[in-house]
Amino acid sequence: MSDISTEKYVEEAKRGIANTVLQKALVGLQDRFGRGTAEAYRRLPEGPDLRLKAHEIREKAIAHLDVLLEILAAKIRASGGYVYFAETAQAAVDYCLAVARRNNVRLVVKGKSMVSEEIGLNPALEAAGIEVVETDLGEYIIQLAGETPSHIIAPAIHKNRQDIADLFVQKLGIRRTTDPPALTQAARKALREKFLAADMGTSGVNMACAETGHITTVSNEGNIRMATTMPRVHVALMGMERIVARLDEYEIILRLLCRGAAAQTMGTYASYIGGPRRPGESDGPDEFHLVVIDNGRRRILADPQFREMLCCIRCAACLNVCPVYGKIGGHSYGFAYSGPVGAVVTPLLTGINRAKDLCCGETLCGACKDACSMNIDLPRMLLALREKLAYGDADWQVEPASRAEGLAYRGWSWLIRNRRIYELGLKLAAAGQQLLPQKKGMLRRLPPPVQGWTQSRDLHPLAEETFMERWRRTRKG
Amino acid sequence: MREKMKTPDQTQFIRRIRTALGHAPDVTREARHLFAESPSDEDLQLQERIHRRAAEDRQALLERLIEAGKPINLNVTALPDVAYATAAILRLAAEKKPEWGEAKSIAAWRHPLIDRLNLVEALDRLQIPVHLTGPIPVDAGRAFDQAERERQRAEIIASFIGVTSADFCLADTATLVMRTRPGQPRSAALVPSIHIAVIHWDQILADMKELFALLRWDERYRPEGLSSYMSFISGPSKTADIEATMVHGAHGPREVHLFVVTE
Numbered sequence: 057m058s059d060i061s062t063e064k065y066v067e068e069a070k071r072g073i074a075n076t077v078l079q080k081a082l083v084g085l086q087d088r089f090g091r092g093t094a095e096a097y098r099r100l101p102e103g104p105d106l107r108l109k110a111h112e113i114r115e116k117a118i119a120h121l122d123v124l125l126e127i128l129a130a131k132i133r134a135s136g137g138y139v140y141f142a143e144t145a146q147a148a149v150d151y152c153l154a155v156a157r158r159n160n161v162r163l164v165v166k167g168k169s170m171v172s173e174e175i176g177l178n179p180a181l182e183a184a185g186i187e188v189v190e191t192d193l194g195e196y197i198i199q200l201a202g203e204t205p206s207h208i209i210a211p212a213i214h215k216n217r218q219d220i221a222d223l224f225v226q227k228l229g230i231r232r233t234t235d236p237p238a239l240t241q242a243a244r245k246a247l248r249e250k251f252l253a254a255d256m257g258t259s260g261v262n263m264a265c266a267e268t269g270h271i272t273t274v275s276n277e278g279n280i281r282m283a284t285t286m287p288r289v290h291v292a293l294m295g296m297e298r299i300v301a302r303l304d305e306y307e308i309i310l311r312l313l314c315r316g317a318a319a320q321t322m323g324t325y326a327s328y329i330g331g332p333r334r335p336g337e338s339d340g341p342d343e344f345h346l347v348v349i350d351n352g353r354r355r356i357l358a359d360p361q362f363r364e365m366l367c368c369i370r371c372a373a374c375l376n377v378c379p380v381y382g383k384i385g386g387h388s389y390g391f392a393y394s395g396p397v398g399a400v401v402t403p404l405l406t407g408i409n410r411a412k413d414l415c416c417g418e419t420l421c422g423a424c425k426d427a428c429s430m431n432i433d434l435p436r437m438l439l440a441l442r443e444k445l446a447y448g449d450a451d452w453q454v455e456p457a458s459r460a461e462g463l464a465y466r467g468w469s470w471l472i473r474n475r476r477i478y479e480l481g482l483k484l485a486a487a488g489q490q491l492l493p494q495k496k497g498m499l500r501r502l503p504p505p506v507q508g509w510t511q512s513r514d515l516h517p518l519a520e521e522t523f524m525e526r527w528r529r530t531r532k533g
Numbered sequence: 534m535r536e537k538m539k540t541p542d543q544t545q546f547i548r549r550i551r552t553a554l555g556h557a558p559d560v561t562r563e564a565r566h567l568f569a570e571s572p573s574d575e576d577l578q579l580q581e582r583i584h585r586r587a588a589e590d591r592q593a594l595l596e597r598l599i600e601a602g603k604p605i606n607l608n609v610t611a612l613p614d615v616a617y618a619t620a621a622i623l624r625l626a627a628e629k630k631p632e633w634g635e636a637k638s639i640a641a642w643r644h645p646l647i648d649r650l651n652l653v654e655a656l657d658r659l660q661i662p663v664h665l666t667g668p669i670p671v672d673a674g675r676a677f678d679q680a681e682r683e684r685q686r687a688e689i690i691a692s693f694i695g696v697t698s699a700d701f702c703l704a705d706t707a708t709l710v711m712r713t714r715p716g717q718p719r720s721a722a723l724v725p726s727i728h729i730a731v732i733h734w735d736q737i738l739a740d741m742k743e744l745f746a747l748l749r750w751d752e753r754y755r756p757e758g759l760s761s762y763m764s765f766i767s768g769p770s771k772t773a774d775i776e777a778t779m780v781h782g783a784h785g786p787r788e789v790h791l792f793v794v795t796e
Binding site for chain 2: 327
């Protein structure tokens, strides 16, 4: 598996908030795509309720995953392709390495794929002496910079044109320019050489269709069409849940994917790939491999509370409306998936305790659910994860996250059921607060261990007269 | 046969999924209810609508296509017959500059409609060579196959314009739909900097729903299915990865011209 740094959530979030370039980019991103996607849903002939229909389609597919995957595999094999079922990230990576070795692959061009980030494909190929080139422009930029994606669809959102200009001067040896078309042209030129020289192309899978036996990929740049057309070998990596039964169902998913991902009615390119080049055809790969990846998804499938998460198609619409993602940016989430989707799926894939800050950091405002192209109830699952963190859970090997918090709430529960002691406590606190620093009638700082409360806000002091006292007094009067 | 091709990794994987779903691990489940054995009422209505399309409906679809092309920078031009298409291609070939290198050459599909354009002859006047991407004979042997494929690949890479047709065009999203078959390589619509597609106006459909109804149920299209690689192309290649600024020509063609012949 690739590097996981979910433990650094708080630290990375602080860095994100302090990064002015990122803050500006996030505002622009959410302004444009957040609103654009909502508008695109409204303009659907079926209206935003099409998302409910899509949810049903996806749930039905997930409930029949065994059947659909077997049909897909049989059809792809009948068309001359290979299918491999990988239980773990390691198995998937090993399979890709074996394919690369067998075909004497020296250069791999990659279409953007979050599951390849999840399994850590790049470092493994590089360790085997194979050159790997990301070809999505955003991914290419962050690969040159030695970074990781900060958004599922717009991976280099955290870099501005000055950063990119400096990077291209250094890595591509171009004359410095900050003009986006000129920078894009420089990358186009460099990557064209790679596409034409590559021995193997890899891609993700947006959605497979069992009825026709095809996987599909969607892109605006055309890099995925290049990577799946020009090299001798194509390896497609697919999370095991990315499948629907029929083409008419797929049609609904594709329309929502384009709207959720980029507020588009249709991405520039969608490719339906069913196998390798056929006799008589002059282009297309000699070998086509599909790798179906579990890597912890089976556990999500087995838990009715979280099974819904497998409906997700990684369109990233939730990132574009999330107030938390909109401040802290994608790197805080410490894994391939950021934003609300990351806050649910990363704990489930990498360990709930380990990624506890992700699900606790979200606000439960519900914006992600409204934006979700598959109408997934992310807030419900965030709460379910927090419940596991509060009480522990043997099935998911979750330890209660904070004994102190548990104790504090048990104490509170006892206190409010013992009215006299509670009121005595209030009296003491009302007297004690006189000693605290105040300004304009507000408390500026609370003492330890609750000083965090007043770190960035003032607190109303306790009223001189409690509600109960006032109730008694006015009733008498 | 299908059982034989199953690999051990698959058997284990599927057993685990069945267990996770709460089913017996070794019992293959029924799948028929997930698929359709005959077209639904909606599918039939869609087919009916396509078959009954009159000239004025075609005209309306064409206008929708032209409108949908505008925001995505797809240039759609309606032309009364193929001679106009040839002339339009000639004009573009003369005007446009190659992106890589100086020499001009064009790659064009072997396709009934494209053949009628007589591009080889027409472009000879401008001394621009046209490479026709003919199908490769399947029984000519491995070495010939390899050499022929390499030749076509090199020709397409060297070409600054690729001329193709398409199977269909979807008016609502200005989407060209191309299935892959011998003589019609998809790289011709991908690698050259300019892609020119020529279609007949009866190939215009309204949307994906109509397309899929035909591919799934119409006997003229169903046997070929989606082919080994079906492409949707909606306008030129684009990216917004640098400060969300839209730039055309990321990896695919920078320009796409669609000529619709209305003869």
